[in-house]
Amino acid sequence: MTRTILRPRSTARAAALGALVIALAAGCGGTEQGEDGAAPADEPGTAQDGGASDGGGDSEAGAPAEDDATADGAASDGGAEAPDEQDPAAEALPADADLATAELPITAERAIEIATETTGGGDLVQIEIDHDDRAGAWEWEIVLLEEGTQHELDIDATTGEVTEHESDEDDDQDPVVDVTAPMTPSEAIEIALGQEPGRVSGWELDSDSGTIRYQIDIDRAEGGDVEVEVDVETGDVRIDD
Structure with a gap:
């Protein structure tokens, strides 16, 4: 005689409900951890604590301290501002100055340099200093000889300005003079x-x-x-x- 055993419906339902709970539990766990693809907020080493977003340091604490020189503008232009080196205007000597004790702003040596720069060369054959009453200034008069051309120049002894320059052909062989030797x-x-x-x-x-x-x-x-x-x-x- 064959016996058929019937399982109670309550047992089958219980088994099915258990499987559903397990499946739901698994699905909920995956959603909680990966729904937005980000790690939990309190997990170390993530962007939320600043460790990964700036390559290993706080964006403010990791930056170097501002240099004092940069803050006051000195470093931006390569250092402290250079002092004004412009000299005040030279003061002219009075007309009655004594050249034995007073020194002209433009010395004889400097006047000769100015004359030579103006002409492009030449040998000094004459130099004179006196006060030009018409111009109201001390003035150097210099004569240079360059390859058959004689240059005559007037130079302001205060400013160094060449106030006059004339040139003529001259074949004279005047001796060259020197204000430094053998006698000053x-x-x-x-x-x-x-x-x-x-x-x-x-x-x-x-x-x-x-x-x-x-x-x-x-x-x-x-x-x-x-x-x-x-x-x-x-x-x-x-x-x-």
Whole structure:
């Protein structure tokens, strides 16, 4: 005799419901962790704590401190601002200055440089300094000889401006003169004042009959003026009243 065993419906339902709960539990767990594809907010090493977004450091704490030099603008232009090196305008000597003690803003050496730069070269054959009453200024008069051309230049002894420049053909072979050797203007002035005391109002260096000499212009204290010639080679003096 064959027996058929019937399973109670309640048992089958219970089994089916259990399987459904397991499936739902598995689906809910995956959704909770991966619904937006991001790791939980409290998981270390994620973008939410700043560790990965800036490559390993806080965006403010990781940046270098602002340099003081950059903050005050010094570094942006390569350092501190250079001081103003522009010199004040040279002060002109009074018309009655004594060239034995006063120094002109444009020295004899500088005046010769200016003249040579203006002409492009040449040998110095004459230089003179005196006060031009018409111009109201001390003025250098310089003569340069360059390959048969004679240049005559007037240079303001205060500003260095070339106020006049003339040139002519000249085949004369005048001796070249030098304000630094064998005798300087100050040495010639000292010799001249030893013979004729007074105020030095000007001087000239050139040649006369092949002899190079200084001519010192002196205003005597008691009145009148005198010219004292000093030979640059021998130091001999000749006085021309």
